[in-house]
Amino acid sequence: MENKAIKVENLTFRYPDAESDTLKNISFELDYGEVLGIIGPNGAGKTTLAMALKGLIPHTVDGEIQGKIIVDGKDVLKHDISEQVLNSGLVFQDPEGQLSQMSVEEEVAFGLGNIGVPRAEMVKRIEKALQTVGLAGFEKRSPLALSGGQQQRLAIASVMAMEPSIMMMDEPTTMLDPVGKNEVFKVLKSLKEKGMTGVIIEHEIERLTMYCDKILVLHEGESILFGTPKEIFSDLMLLKKFKLRGPQVTEVAYEVFNDKEQIPVVLDEAVQSFSKELKA
Ligand SMILES: Nc1ncnc2c1ncn2[C@@H]1O[C@H](COP(=O)(O)OP(=O)(O)OP(=O)(O)O)[C@@H](O)[C@H]1O
Numbered sequence: 700m701e702n703k704a705i706k707v708e709n710l711t712f713r714y715p716d717a718e719s720d721t722l723k724n725i726s727f728e729l730d731y732g733e734v735l736g737i738i739g740p741n742g743a744g745k746t747t748l749a750m751a752l753k754g755l756i757p758h759t760v761d762g763e764i765q766g767k768i769i770v771d772g773k774d775v776l777k778h779d780i781s782e783q784v785l786n787s788g789l790v791f792q793d794p795e796g797q798l799s800q801m802s803v804e805e806e807v808a809f810g811l812g813n814i815g816v817p818r819a820e821m822v823k824r825i826e827k828a829l830q831t832v833g834l835a836g837f838e839k840r841s842p843l844a845l846s847g848g849q850q851q852r853l854a855i856a857s858v859m860a861m862e863p864s865i866m867m868m869d870e871p872t873t874m875l876d877p878v879g880k881n882e883v884f885k886v887l888k889s890l891k892e893k894g895m896t897g898v899i900i901e902h903e904i905e906r907l908t909m910y911c912d913k914i915l916v917l918h919e920g921e922s923i924l925f926g927t928p929k930e931i932f933s934d935l936m937l938l939k940k941f942k943l944r945g946p947q948v949t950e951v952a953y954e955v956f957n958d959k960e961q962i963p964v965v966l967d968e969a970v971q972s973f974s975k976e977l978k979a
Contacts, residue, residue, distance in 0.1 A: 703769070704865055704896045705729040705752065710766035712751060717762075721747045723920040725766075729913060731864075734897040736907040736928075739917035740942060745900045748917065749869050752898060753789050754778065771864040790858050792870040794850035797857075798842040803834060806842050807857045814861060828856035831893075832886050848879025852886055859890070866890065866897040873902065905946045908932060908964045916943065932964040 705728065712722040721744050729735050737745045750756045754775045757764045768775040791797050800806040807825045816824065829835050832852040837845070842853055851871055858866060871887075872880040884906055890897070891910045901907050907914065908928040916924040916931060918941050924931050932938070932945045935953050944950065948969035952962050955976065963969035 702731070702772070703728045704731045704733065704771060705735070705898070706767070706769040707752075708767040710748075710751065710768060711764070712747060712756060713763045714747075715761050715763075719920075721762075721920050722751065725917075725920075725922045727913075727915055727922060727925050729896070729898070731896050732894045733912040734891055734895065734899065734910055736911035736914045737898065737900045737917060738902070738904065738907065738914060738943065742919075743917040744920040745917055746869055749789065749867055749898065749900060751775070752865075753867055755789075790851070790854050790866070790868040790871050792873050794847050794854055794874065795843070797854045798850060800842065802838065803829065803840050803842055803845070803853055804838040806853055807860050810857050810861050824860040824862070828860040831859065831889065832856040833882070846879060847875045848882035851875060851879065851883050855883070855886055855890075864896060866895055868897065868899045868901075870900050870902065872906075904932070904944065905948075905966075908946050916941065928964050933962040935962075 707728070708726050710722055710725040711720050713720045725748065727735075737748060739745055747756065750760060751764070751768060752770060752775065754770075756762060757776065764776065798806055800809050804825050807828055808821055811821045811824060825838075826835070829838065832855055834849065834852055834856060837849070842850060845853060855866075855868075855871070872883050875883060880903070887897075887899070888910055899907070899911070911928055914924070914926065914928050914931045915922055923941060924937070932949050935945045935949060938945050945953075946964050948966055949962055949964050952969055952972060956962060956972065961972060963972045
């Protein structure tokens with residue numbers, strides 16, 4: 700039996716008064732336990748797609764939508780937004796903008812209260828979520844007194860505690876300094892190891908290759924490429940056609956290796972390929 704975490708079929712969307720479609724006939728599937736990275740230039744439609752997967756489109760953001768979106772077995776276009784909260788959690792770019800409560804533990808509790816999680820269960824979930832993102836011991840602090848990386852980890856904990864079947868993140872590290880970025884990527888890596896199903900919009904291609912199972916490349920609202928990081932990033936010529944770059948190791952290796960089948964897309968792989976080349 701077919702059981703996909705996400706199934707998108709011929710999704711087309713147009714904002715009210717827009718002259719053209721922002722999403723054009725997009726189709727892809729994601730299995731449970733897989734992480735999808737969405738990349739593409741500014742204005743390609745990445746955030747719009749994330750909002751559609753989450754059900755914000757069309758339930759809170761208006762527009763003309765066609766096609767099918769099934770997330771965790773539910774038809775997003777037919778279900779009310781309140782049901783989507785349980786389905787998929789969304790972490791945004793701006794860490795401070797998504798925090799509103801007085802203390803770290805209240806921040807995590809807030810969403811749980813909204814979905815009616817009983818008190819005892821809430822305490823357990825808060826502890827587990829803060830532990831996972833490395834914020835145990837910060838329960839009583841003000842979210843606003845945290846660093847950017849800590850704030851974003853708190854935002855992730857708040858979403859995680861709701862136990863959504865799919866975690867969605869829209870550029871969760873873009874506004875962070877290198878230390879904050881590393882902190883968040885470490886958390887994402889550990890969530891991935893725990894079997895998280897996720898969707899992440901991210902500009903840091905090097906990072907994406909490390910923990911995404913699939914990559915979707917959007918360009919002017921169209922899904923131009925979909926596949927494994929290896930399939931997508933080793934074809935540099937194709938990426939360049941759409942003004943995208945590959946991981947740095949791939950770009951360097953492309954100049955060195957004749958056998959394009961052997962082009963690495965992650966650092967570990969590159970080290971192996973280069974040492975083999977040097978020995979040859
Ligand atoms: N509410 C809206 N009404 C009309 N057009 C919109 C609206 N929101 C976004 N758009 C347009 O839809 C297109 C896709 O925007 P979107 O934010 O989804 O792209 P993106 O790939 O996430 O870009 P970025 O990388 O800059 O965040 C853009 O042309 C944008 O101007």
